[in-house]
Amino acid sequence: MLNLSASRTDNGTDKDLFLEGGSTMKKFILATAALFMVVALALPQIAQAGSMSLRGDKELSAASTNPDIPKLQLDQESFKRNFKEQPPLIPHKVKKYQINLKNNRCLSCHDKDNYKEEEAPLTGKSHYMTKDGKEGKTINMSRYFCTQCHVGQTVAKPLVENVFKGVPVK
Numbered sequence: 001m002l003n004l005s006a007s008r009t010d011n012g013t014d015k016d017l018f019l020e021g022g023s024t025m026k027k028f029i030l031a032t033a034a035l036f037m038v039v040a041l042a043l044p045q046i047a048q049a050g051s052m053s054l055r056g057d058k059e060l061s062a063a064s065t066n067p068d069i070p071k072l073q074l075d076q077e078s079f080k081r082n083f084k085e086q087p088p089l090i091p092h093k094v095k096k097y098q099i100n101l102k103n104n105r106c107l108s109c110h111d112k113d114n115y116k117e118e119e120a121p122l123t124g125k126s127h128y129m130t131k132d133g134k135e136g137k138t139i140n141m142s143r144y145f146c147t148q149c150h151v152g153q154t155v156a157k158p159l160v161e162n163v164f165k166g167v168p169v170k
């Protein structure tokens with residue numbers, strides 16, 4: 001338990017005086033703490049009332065209905081990025097492109113050695129950087145599973161309404 005009536009030290013700093021301010025201060029601190037607890041306990045309920053998961057408003061034990069899957073917008077111009085560090089969306093089909101321990105189909109077009117011949121954009125330079133900022137010969141393993149960050153191009157409705165505006169990229 002925190003001792004609110006901390007004793008004054010020899011050189012009595014302001015902080016000590018503040019805490020020693022007597023029972024009014026103590027009551028005030030306790031009341032504030034109590035208010036925080038009430039709000040913290042109520043928050044999950046408030047959040048639940050306002051938003052819904054992709055599963056919809058269903059009992060956990062009930063079967064879920066399939067969410068609407070937005071149509072992919074492929075083989076057309078790439079969508080502009082909303083900010084510089086956003087992983088660009090994939091403007092082509094990827095369904096048959098496997099990524100596993102032995103094969104990475106994405107790299108067969110986007111890797112350093114192949115991209116020119118395949119007329120595909122090179123993966124970001126950042127994808128070759130090691131932890132200490134040196135450019136490696138092969139893709140850094142933290143970037144191996146491309147679809148962890150890059151997803152197909154769709155016009156998807158935001159899950160939660162928001163006022164985010166992108167920052168134009170070149």
Ligand code: HEC
Nearest residue numbers: 078088089090091092094097105106109119120121146150
């Ligand atoms: C057969 C070659 C080929 C393969 C395989 C391939 N891509 Fe591509 N990719 C391209 C080409 C070409 C483009 C340029 C846009 C276009 O023509 O569709 C492109 C564009 C992209 C872009 C957009 C880049 C930008 O700057 O806008 C991303 C991201 C991407 N590919 C990711 C992937 C991922 C992830 C995979 C594997 C799941 C993959 N690609 C597999 C050829 C390929």
Ligand code: HEC
Nearest residue numbers: 085086087106110121122123124126142143144145146149
């Ligand atoms: C950890 C997340 C992550 C992974 C994994 C990842 N990327 Fe990226 N990628 C990004 C981000 C972020 C950018 C944009 C900034 C940059 O270039 O680093 C990007 C950029 C790109 C670009 C565009 C480069 C340019 O100069 O415009 C291509 C193409 C691409 N990635 C392909 C791939 C491929 C292929 C893989 C798998 C081998 C992959 N990425 C794995 C996050 C990722």
